[in-house]
Amino acid sequence: MLNTATTQQATTRFRNICIFGAGAIGGALAARFAASPALAGSTISAIARGAHLRAIRENGLHLHAPGKTEPLIAKFAATDTVADLPPQDLVIVTLKGHQLSAASADIARLLKRDGRVVMIQNGIPWWYFHGDTASGLEGRQIEALDPGGLIWQRIGPERVIGGVIYQGAQMIEPGHIRLTSTGLLHLGEPSGTLPPALTEIADLFKASGWTIKPTDRIRDELWLKLLGNAALNPISALTRARINEIVDGPLESLVRTIMIETKTVAERLGCHVNSTIDQRLEHTRTLGGAKTSMLQDLEQGRSMEIMPLTRAITQLARMADVPTPTNDMLLLLISQLDQSMAQARADTA
Known part of the structure; x- marks a missing residue:
């Protein structure tokens, strides 16, 4: 077992907390949780990999936040083996x-029998139709997001709290993460209930410095963020363009079309996207010259997040009987690029 030192006093029944995937967002979460006096008595750990894991073990995780001259340096147990x-x-x-x-x-394997899991993810999640009474498709599983239903069987959607995060974050080098905004996290159960566990988990995030909004309509928040991700991520990977270059140039009309198609699917499935397309475009412009996560993955030779951001929209569109010709074409193009990159990686291995 790792030597997982704890703080002085427990304030929650969630005494053992693990962040699974301590990259830019996950690392920031782990650092703030580990440094929070309010989590006294809890043991914070993280799953990380490679050079980033070694750096965390040797020197702690350095979190560089906006407006701070010195980083927060957090020590916590880190491993690549559950x-x-x-x-x-x-x-x-x-x-x-x-x-x-x-x-x-x-x-x-990590979860206790009565443990809970917060899934912070962009796009359509594997648990999407669990407890969903608005779409008429309650309990349906999406094969493309969960091949063979393995995630559904192993973790169980009834244990999930969904998360939608707005947080600019970048790993600038192993063990060092930079935040570019204050951040906002929406949390909600797929069933639409607001049980005590959700409130307690939200309080943990608040106590460690995050702005939290619990919601009984987490799917609405998923689609709202997806309006931008569905368009910007694949377009940026295909063109190598930054966000401002996409929305302030001739590609803006393509972005608008993708957003319209995506919003139509959401509404046909019973969701309420609380934003017009013009409002979403204006929000997107505030992101300036940032690179999307898909473009960053492409530049670093990693496989891209196509399933939840692009392919899932086309699949849900078929279920809802909504035509999405622009999203369909975008899926073909980005899938071909991903396959070509995979082949290039294999050729050089």
Whole structure:
């Protein structure tokens, strides 16, 4: 077992908390949780990989926040092997959607029998139709997001609290993460209830410095963020353009069309996207010259997050009987690029 030192006084029944995937967002969560006096008595740990893991173990995680001259340096248990950790009351998963199936067995092993899991993810999640009474498709599973239903079987959607985060974050080097905004996190159960566990988990995030909004309509928040991600991520990967270059140039009309199609699917499935397309475009412009996560993955030679951000929209569109010709074409193009990059990686291996 790792030597997971604890603080002085427990303030929550969630005594063992693991952040699964300590990249930019996950690392920021782990650092703030570990440094929070309000989590006295809790043991904070994280699953990380490679050079980033080694840096955290040797020197702690350095979190560079806006307006701060010095980083927050947080020490916590970090490992790449779930067997090193005891059973967890709460697992916070920050992996991308296409990484979840392979990790699902390890996530399930970490959880106590009555443990909860917060899934912070962009796009359509594997649990989307669990407890969904608005769409008429309650309980349906989405094969593309969860091949063979492995995540559904291993983790169980009834244990999930969904998360939608707005937080600019970048790993500037192993062990160092920079935040570019104050951040906002929406939390909600798929069933639309607001149970005590959700309130308590939200309070944990608040106590560690996050702005939290619990909601009984988490799917609305998923689609609101997806309006931008569905358009900007694949377009940026295909063109290598930054966000401001996309929305302030001739590609703006393409972005608008993708947003319209995406919003139509959401509304046909019973969701209420509380924003007009013009409002969403204006919000997007505030992101300036940032690179999307898909473009960053492409530049670093990693597989791209196509399933939850693009393919899932086309699949849900078929279920809702909504035509999405622009999203369909975008899916073909970005899938071909991803396959070409995968082949290039294989050729150089």
